[in-house]
Amino acid sequence: MLIIKLFPCLMDNYGFLIHDSETGATATIDTPEAAKINAVLAEEGWTLSEIWNTHHHFDHVGGNLELAAQHGAIIRGPADDAGRIAGLTHGVSGGESFLFGGHEVRVIKTPGHTTSHIIFHVPSAHDGQGAAFVGDTIFVMGCGRLFEGTPEDMFESMAKIAALPASTKLYCAHEYTLSNGKFALTIEPENADLIAYMDTAKALRSKGLPTVPTSVAQEAKINPFMRAASGSRLGEIRKAKDNF
Numbered sequence: 001m002l003i004i005k006l007f008p009c010l011m012d013n014y015g016f017l018i019h020d021s022e023t024g025a026t027a028t029i030d031t032p033e034a035a036k037i038n039a040v041l042a043e044e045g046w047t048l049s050e051i052w053n054t055h056h057h058f059d060h061v062g063g064n065l066e067l068a069a070q071h072g073a074i075i076r077g078p079a080d081d082a083g084r085i086a087g088l089t090h091g092v093s094g095g096e097s098f099l100f101g102g103h104e105v106r107v108i109k110t111p112g113h114t115t116s117h118i119i120f121h122v123p124s125a126h127d128g129q130g131a132a133f134v135g136d137t138i139f140v141m142g143c144g145r146l147f148e149g150t151p152e153d154m155f156e157s158m159a160k161i162a163a164l165p166a167s168t169k170l171y172c173a174h175e176y177t178l179s180n181g182k183f184a185l186t187i188e189p190e191n192a193d194l195i196a197y198m199d200t201a202k203a204l205r206s207k208g209l210p211t212v213p214t215s216v217a218q219e220a221k222i223n224p225f226m227r228a229a230s231g232s233r234l235g236e237i238r239k240a241k242d243n244f
C-alpha cells in the first residue's frame with residue numbers, strides 16, 4: 001500500500017512524502033525544507049530512499065544535497081536541468097516510467113513554468129485512483145507563472161493533466177487557493193461550481209487545513225487555466241493574473 005503525507009513547508013509550499021508499506025521505499029517530492037522533511041520521516045519511522053524533483057527552483061531543490069547525503073537517497077529529476085539541480089543522479093525527460101516499491105510511476109513533461117518541468121503520476125496510489133505530484137504546473141484554480149515557457153506550452157501541459165483519469169488526486173506544491181479563487185471569479189463570475197468551491201476552500205483555510213490535494217475532475221470544473229479553450233486564451237488569463 002502507498003501512503004502519502006502532506007505537510008506545510010517554508011511560507012506556502014507543501015512537502016510530500018510517499019511511502020510503500022511493503023518494501024519500505026520512501027520518496028520526497030521536491031525538497032523545500034530538509035528539516036521539516038526529516039521531522040516527518042522520523043515521526044513515521046521511514047527512511048528516505050528517493051528524491052523526485054519537478055523543476056529547478058530553489059524552493060523545490062534546496063534540501064537536495066543535505067537529504068541525499070544524510071540518507072544516501074537517489075535524485076530523479078529533469079535531465080535538461082542537470083546543470084541547475086544539485087545532486088541529480090537519475091535524469092528523466094518525460095514519457096518514461098520507473099518502479100517505486102513495485103508501483104509504476106510515470107514521468108510526464110509539463111513545460112510552461114520552466115522549460116523542463118516534469119510531474120510524477122502514480123496510477124496505483126489511493127486504491128488505484130491515482131495521484132500526480134504536479135509541482136508548480138497546476139494549482140487549485142490556478143497555474144504556475146510562465147517564467148520560461150510559452151502560453152502554448154502551458155496549454156499543452158494542462159491538457160496532459162486533464163487527460164489523466166478524472167479521479168486522479170493532484171498534489172500541488174503551493175497553497176495559493178484563496179487568492180487564485182478570488183482571481184478565478186473575475187474570469188468566470190457565474191461559474192456555480194467555482195462559487196460553491198470557494199466556500200469550501202474558505203472553510204478549510206479558516207481551520208488551517210490544506211485545500212491540496214485537488215483532483216482532475218474538480219479542476220476541470222473550477223480552474224480557468226485548465227478550462228481555457230486555447231493557448232492564446234490561457235496566455236491572456238495568465239497575463240491578467242500576473243497583474244491582479
Ligand SMILES: [Zn+2]
Pocket residue numbers: 055057113136
Ligand atoms: Zn517554481
